Amino acid sequence: MARPEYTPSGPGGRLRVAGEIRPGRILTDAARVYVARVTSPRSARRAALQVIEGGQRGNPAAQRVRALDNLQFIRDTMERAGSFTAISGLGMVAAGVVAVIVSLVAAGRPTIAGWVAAWITGGLVSTVVLLGAMIQKAHGVGTQLLSGPGRKLALCFTPPMLVAVLLTAALYRAGLPSALPGVWLMLYGTAVIAGGTFSVPTVPVMGGCFVVLGAVALYAPAGWGNWLLALGFGGLHLAFGAAIAWRHGG
């Protein structure tokens, strides 16, 4: 069987078949596998198609590859054009309830360390609840959590949250725990705005509200911190979660 050779000339490169072309399924698979090593999957499909059609236009193998390519194109376009709708409103409502409970527990803690530990535990519980709800919603609507817009959302959401973790440690060690509510609210808001670009419009609006509340918390008296966190992680999640659940189904 002829072995296809890759020539990087022009966008996506071109496939050249050395020797006699043997059209059909064997060449289709061989060409696809070979090109997949040197270029992207999409251009590999196109290149494989060129080889097959170069051998014998309109044969069943070529029709099959072209049909698969068309379906993949439709799927890719829909993913790029669609917004991530697996953000779970009900999950947000649950996270809001967790935050309200945590604020009551944290208010009763006699030490700063206990107060910080209560909120960090609450944050972890809310993350698990939200992720579980999103996985369930994505499964329900037949999409994958980390495909297309979901992956972009995760990539934009994660860096501000990692910064929040590092700043929490740094501010606590520097003896500035009163700055934590403002930092948490603003960085969470930043993450939600960035990630929400790939989701329904309600999500970045919620992020904006978190940033505003965080700015207030930075300059408000230290005693307000716990209740501003309750208002943000509790109140905003409850309000926007209910709106998302109502408008976007769950």
Next chain:
Amino acid sequence: MAKASGSAARADGARTAVRASSALDRVIHERLRLGIVSALAVNDVLSFNELKQLMQATDGNLSVHARRLEAAGYVSCTKRFTGRVPHTEFRLTAAGRRALESYVAHMETLIRATRDR
């Protein structure tokens, strides 16, 4: 006997593939038009600029293909002015959605008919 029935099945599959191929909707078979219809299938409305960015097409090219889809009744186009700036929005019509579903069904038929050949 088994061999004969196998080749008859293959011939039947090839005929199905040819029929499905010839019945293709040529309006949305073209790549850019297929992209426009697919993008509108997951969005209620998309502006001209959003579609242009999404499809990485030029103004002229997108305009020509959008007009072709509009003429076929697959998309509806709304033009308005925001101040002095023209704003064009596209929506997928019920006929357009049916055409896309039918096109996907054709592709699936082709794949089934040419499987394992």
